[in-house]
Amino acid sequence: MKTQVCIIGGGPSGLMLSQLLHRKGIDTIVLERQSREYVLGRIRAGVLEHGFAALMREAQCGERMDREGEIHDGFIIAHDGKMDRVDLHKYSGGSSVVVYGQTELTRDLYEARDRMKGIVIHNAEDVQPHDLKSANPYVTYRSGDEVVRIDCDFVIGADGFHGVSRKSIPRDVLKEYEKVYPFGWLGVLSRTKPVSPELIYAKHERGFALCSLRSQVLSRYYIQVPLTDNVEDWSDDAFWAELKRRLPAEVAAQLITGASIEKSIAPLRSFVAEPMRYGNLFLAGDAAHIVPPTGARGLNSAASDIYYLYHAMVAHYKDGDSTGLDKYSEKALARVWKAQRFSWWMTTMLHTFPDSIAYDQKLQDTDLAYLFSSEKALGSLAENYVGLPF
Ligand code: RFL
Ligand code: PHB
Numbered sequence: 001m002k003t004q005v006c007i008i009g010g011g012p013s014g015l016m017l018s019q020l021l022h023r024k025g026i027d028t029i030v031l032e033r034q035s036r037e038y039v040l041g042r043i044r045a046g047v048l049e050h051g052f053a054a055l056m057r058e059a060q061c062g063e064r065m066d067r068e069g070e071i072h073d074g075f076i077i078a079h080d081g082k083m084d085r086v087d088l089h090k091y092s093g094g095s096s097v098v099v100y101g102q103t104e105l106t107r108d109l110y111e112a113r114d115r116m117k118g119i120v121i122h123n124a125e126d127v128q129p130h131d132l133k134s135a136n137p138y139v140t141y142r143s144g145d146e147v148v149r150i151d152c153d154f155v156i157g158a159d160g161f162h163g164v165s166r167k168s169i170p171r172d173v174l175k176e177y178e179k180v181y182p183f184g185w186l187g188v189l190s191r192t193k194p195v196s197p198e199l200i201y202a203k204h205e206r207g208f209a210l211c212s213l214r215s216q217v218l219s220r221y222y223i224q225v226p227l228t229d230n231v232e233d234w235s236d237d238a239f240w241a242e243l244k245r246r247l248p249a250e251v252a253a254q255l256i257t258g259a260s261i262e263k264s265i266a267p268l269r270s271f272v273a274e275p276m277r278y279g280n281l282f283l284a285g286d287a288a289h290i291v292p293p294t295g296a297r298g299l300n301s302a303a304s305d306i307y308y309l310y311h312a313m314v315a316h317y318k319d320g321d322s323t324g325l326d327k328y329s330e331k332a333l334a335r336v337w338k339a340q341r342f343s344w345w346m347t348t349m350l351h352t353f354p355d356s357i358a359y360d361q362k363l364q365d366t367d368l369a370y371l372f373s374s375e376k377a378l379g380s381l382a383e384n385y386v387g388l389p390f
Contacts, residue, residue: 003029003119005313006139006152008127009159010039010120012102013285013302015109017156019059020310022118026317029150031124031141033159036110043189043262045102046212046220047072047199047296049387052303053098056105061112068215069100075385077350077368078202078248084372085198091375091382099199101214102299129155129168133279156309157283158302161271165287169278181268181292181347182354183207185222186229188239189262194219195247195255201294201350203368204246208294208351211247219256222293224351227267236260268292270344272336275329276305282328284309289336291343294350300387301339305332307390335388342384 005021007014010032018028032039048056048069056062073089073096089096113120124141131137138151157165166174194213202209207224214220223243225234236259244252271290276283285302308331312324349367353360371377 001150003027003152005154006150007156008165012106014158017306019112022116024314030120031127032122035122045299048098049300051387051390052300055303061108064108065100069098071096072099075199078200079368088382088386091378092386095386127164132281137280155281157287158285160286161290163287166273175274177272179270183224184227184265184267186225186265187222188260190219190258190260192219192256192258202246203350206246209243209246231263231265276332277329292347294346295343297339297343304335304390308332
């Protein structure tokens with residue numbers, strides 16, 4: 001087979017880029033290791049920054065998001081028995097975020113790809129990029145007993161943290177920065193009315209908790225748990241009881257509980273791989289960087305990579321201008337590191353660290369006290385949460 005841009009990974013990053021390029025007449029093939037049902041079964045992000053939403057619209061995939069997604073102008077930080085609101089709209093100069101699940105937006109992207117007859121190959125096994133330093137790279141994959149070869153101009157590694165693309169960059173070229181946190185998030189999805197119309201990030205000595213939502217009938221809650229815990233250790237009843245303990249009493253009293261329809265534990269990690277380009281391979285999204293979910297930045301960081309790559313590819317193919325491709329890694333990493341800083345800060349301020357000393361706890365309290373006493377500090381939070389400019 002032959003294409004211009006071969007995209008490894010059919011998650012939001014890969015699908016979005018494929019859709020945007022196809023609309024500009026640039027040919028792509030997406031290779032996804034899993035089935036479509038499997039990809040759509042993963043429950044992940046819930047908060048989209050406006051830049052991501054704009055990209056969905058540009059890809060002609062924003063109709064359902066605009067109809068069903070909820071605009072959120074603020075969120076709550078609960079701490080020390082108080083409920084302090086962060087007015088995103090006020091402090092970001094009129095911006096907001098969209099609450100719309102990653103599952104739904106991935107479904108919208110798949111449907112858009114189908115409508116344009118875009119090629120997305122599922123259950124592609126042993127995907128392997130080759131000759132990345134040459135002008136004629138190619139990708140192979142296995143389908144049953146058959147090995148298929150795809151010749152292309154560029155390979156995009158949009159295959160998430162555990163993908164093959166980043167691993168194809170030689171060890172002496174790639175530099176990896178990583179910070180692993182000593183806890184994870186246990187998440188529950190339930191078909192219940194959300195406890196609050198706005199998200200509540202709760203700092204509590206027993207551990208962090210988050211009340212989020214997907215719609216007015218679908219709630220998403222998280223609690224911080226030790227890395228040694230397994231999902232099987234947590235019955236629904238135990239989860240709800242622990243969540244209530246970590247929320248302000250008036251919120252806990254309002255909480256409607258129900259059967260979980262999904263329950264999983266995600267370890268928290270910060271990770272960046274540099275550079276994001278090797279020859280004709282370009283990394284995008286979780287393949288190159290991971291943030292702890294506290295600042296809702298993961299998918300949104302992927303969006304800026306896609307935005308830069310999209311414009312760089314269009315300039316290359318339409319105007320013969322490769323500056324964008326040459327500058328991609330540097331430009332993408334500058335924004336990536338800002339999302340890293342913000343996510344690390346939110347995580348450090350709001351979680352209970354098993355090895356923290358009294359001094360650390362005083363600093364956490366002071367961070368929150370400063371935040372809610374300074375319009376400039378709130379402005380900084382809001383600016384980062386709604387998304388820095390691309
Ligand atoms: P994905 O979604 O991991 O997709 C990569 C795809 O590549 C496939 N793949 C391969 N395909 C072919 N060959 C191989 N060898 C392959 N290896 C892997 C995989 O099957 C998969 O389909 O990466 P992508 O597209 O870069 O998207 C990134 C986002 O998924 C991620 O950043 C967010 O979900 C992070 N995140 C959040 N981000 C936000 O912006 N806002 C949020 O509110 C938010 N909440 C979250 C989150 C992530 C979470 N978890 C579970 C990690 C909440 C949670 C709990
Ligand atoms: C979610 O709804 O899954 C969610 C929302 C905000 C976050 C992280 C996850 O910071």
